[in-house]
Amino acid sequence: MRQLLVTGGAGFIGSHFVKRMLAADDVERITVLDALTYAGNLDNLGSALDSPKLTFVRGNILDTTLVTDLMARHTAVVHFAAESHVDHSLADAGAFAATNVLGTQRLLEAAAKAEVSKFVHVSTDEVYGPLLDGAATEDAPLRPTVPYAASKAASDLVALSYAVTFGLPVCVTRSSNNYGPGQHPEKVIPRFISALMRGEKVTVHGQGQHVRNWLHVEDNCAGVELVLRDGMPGEAYNLGLGTDLTNRALTALLLRACDADWSRVVYVPDRTANDLRYAMDCAKAEQLGYRPCRSLDDGLAETVAWYQHHLDRWAPQARNPQHPLPAAHITAPSPERDRVR
Structure with a gap:
C-alpha cells in the first residue's frame, strides 16, 4: 500500500x-483526486496539504484520461467521491447516476488495467432500504428507495462485478x-447546530420518528482502513455499531448541546x-477487529465545539468558495485540473 489514491x-x-x-x-x-464541488473544500485537508507525502489533484472521476494516468501510479485506491445528498437526488437523479455509477465504473476499469492491489469502494447503509425490524447482513437484498441510494447500490454491484469478472481485488464498505x-x-447535525447557533428554528420531518444509526467519522475511517488492509476481495463490509436514535431523540440532544429548547423546533x-x-x-467487520470507540456524547460535544470555533466554515451559502491554491503549490494548473504537492 505504498502509493494510495x-x-x-x-x-x-x-x-x-x-x-x-x-x-x-x-x-x-x-x-487526493477531488472535483471540489460545493461539498469539497481544501480547508477540510488543512495542514495536511503541507505534507510532502500528499499530492492534490483537482479533477473529475469521469475524466477517463486523468483517472487512467493517476491509477497507473498507485498501488491501492479508496473511493469516496460521490454525490451524496438525498434531497438533491430527488431534483437531479441524472447527476447521481453519472457520478456514482459511471464514475465508479471508470475508476474500476482503470484500476483493473493498472492491476492495483486493493480497491475499496465506500458506500452506505441506505442501499438496503428500510427495515422495520432486524438488521441487514451484507448478503441481504438491496432495496433502495431514492435515486441517491439506488445509484450507490448500482455502483456497489458494478464494483463487486469487477472482482468476479476481472479479478480486481475490490471490497465495499457500507x-x-x-x-x-x-x-x-x-x-x-451541522445544519441543526449552525441554525441553533444563529438563533433560528430547525425543522423535523413528520414527528421525528425516523431511526438512524450515528457513527463518528473517525470510527468509520478506522473501519475503512481495516477493510483496506485486511478485507477479503469480493466482499462487502457493514460499518455501523454507532448509536440508534429517532430524529426526535437526536434533536433533543442537539437542543441541549446548544442551550436551546423545543420552541426552536418546527x-x-x-x-x-x-x-x-x-x-x-x-x-463480518467485527471479525476483522472493527469496533467503534467514540461515544455519542463525546462525539456530539466535539462536533458542536468545532462549529462554535469555525464560524467561517459553516456560514450558509449556495456554494462553498473555491479557495485559491497557494501559488507555491501549483503545478500544471488548468481550469479542469490543479495539482498541489
Whole structure:
C-alpha cells in the first residue's frame, strides 16, 4: 500500500481518512483526486496539504484520461467521491447516476488495467432500504428507495462485478450515518447546530420518528482502513455499531448541546420516500477487529465545539468558495485540473 489514491479526499469523510493514512508508516504517498464541488473544500485537508507525502489533484472521476494516468501510479485506491445528498437526488437523479455509477465504473476499469492491489469502494447503509425490524447482513437484498441510494447500490454491484469478472481485488464498505467536525451544513447535525447557533428554528420531518444509526467519522475511517488492509476481495463490509436514535431523540440532544429548547423546533410534512429505519449487522467487520470507540456524547460535544470555533466554515451559502491554491503549490494548473504537492 505504498502509493494510495483517494477519490473525494477533500470531502468530509475522505479528508478525515486522508489525515489518518498520512500517519501510517507504510504509506509513502497519497494522491487526493477531488472535483471540489460545493461539498469539497481544501480547508477540510488543512495542514495536511503541507505534507510532502500528499499530492492534490483537482479533477473529475469521469475524466477517463486523468483517472487512467493517476491509477497507473498507485498501488491501492479508496473511493469516496460521490454525490451524496438525498434531497438533491430527488431534483437531479441524472447527476447521481453519472457520478456514482459511471464514475465508479471508470475508476474500476482503470484500476483493473493498472492491476492495483486493493480497491475499496465506500458506500452506505441506505442501499438496503428500510427495515422495520432486524438488521441487514451484507448478503441481504438491496432495496433502495431514492435515486441517491439506488445509484450507490448500482455502483456497489458494478464494483463487486469487477472482482468476479476481472479479478480486481475490490471490497465495499457500507456505513451508517456519519457525523463529526467539518461536515457540510447540508447534513442534519451541522445544519441543526449552525441554525441553533444563529438563533433560528430547525425543522423535523413528520414527528421525528425516523431511526438512524450515528457513527463518528473517525470510527468509520478506522473501519475503512481495516477493510483496506485486511478485507477479503469480493466482499462487502457493514460499518455501523454507532448509536440508534429517532430524529426526535437526536434533536433533543442537539437542543441541549446548544442551550436551546423545543420552541426552536418546527415539524414539517415528511419528505418523499423518507425511510423509517436503517439497521445493519456488522459481525463480518467485527471479525476483522472493527469496533467503534467514540461515544455519542463525546462525539456530539466535539462536533458542536468545532462549529462554535469555525464560524467561517459553516456560514450558509449556495456554494462553498473555491479557495485559491497557494501559488507555491501549483503545478500544471488548468481550469479542469490543479495539482498541489
